[in-house]
Amino acid sequence: MKTKTLAISGIIAALYVAVSLLIAPFAFGPLQFRIAEMFNHLIVFNKKYFFGIVLGVIVTNMFSPMAAYDLTFGVAHSIITLSLTIFASKFINGHMARMIFNTLIFTFTMFIIAFELKLAFDLPFFYTWLTVAAGEFVVLAVGIPIVAALNKRLNFKSLI
Numbered sequence: 001m002k003t004k005t006l007a008i009s010g011i012i013a014a015l016y017v018a019v020s021l022l023i024a025p026f027a028f029g030p031l032q033f034r035i036a037e038m039f040n041h042l043i044v045f046n047k048k049y050f051f052g053i054v055l056g057v058i059v060t061n062m063f064s065p066m067a068a069y070d071l072t073f074g075v076a077h078s079i080i081t082l083s084l085t086i087f088a089s090k091f092i093n094g095h096m097a098r099m100i101f102n103t104l105i106f107t108f109t110m111f112i113i114a115f116e117l118k119l120a121f122d123l124p125f126f127y128t129w130l131t132v133a134a135g136e137f138v139v140l141a142v143g144i145p146i147v148a149a150l151n152k153r154l155n156f157k158s159l160i
Contacts, residue, residue, distance in 0.1 A: 009048070010055075037143070081106050085105060089101075095151065107137040
């Protein structure tokens with residue numbers, strides 16, 4: 001890994017952690033608005049952002065009240081879903097369409113987090129899937145225009 005890629009990955013991870021912990025009460029549990037999830041959209045610009053995003057999720061989940069579960073299910077959720085977006089991006093043209101796909105796939109795969117919450121707290125699976133998916137959808141949908149605007153300024157494709 002090049003030094004520049006390593007440095008940018010570290011910055012992304014640090015930003016993910018800082019933004020998540022800023023609103024920590026809403027970053028964990030059955031109703032989540034983890035604003036740092038907007039960083040997931042970076043994957044549509046360059047797959048090298050994968051490492052920074054996953055590292056950010058790992059470190060953030062160490063602060064979770066249910067760290068053992070979050071380090072397993074939360075990290076797995078990010079790895080699986082980011083990988084699906086990387087794969088699908090080969091067939092989807094345009095950053096906007098890829099971010100829409102990314103939003104939908106992250107929202108759908110929140111069943112992984114719902115399963116985690118079912119195991120950890122015996123919460124009802126389908127209701128919890130609905131609540132965590134709704135939070136994820138809102139954050140990522142709001143994130144699309146924000147990330148698109150930042151991309152015009154920063155050019156994420158060539159940044160890393």
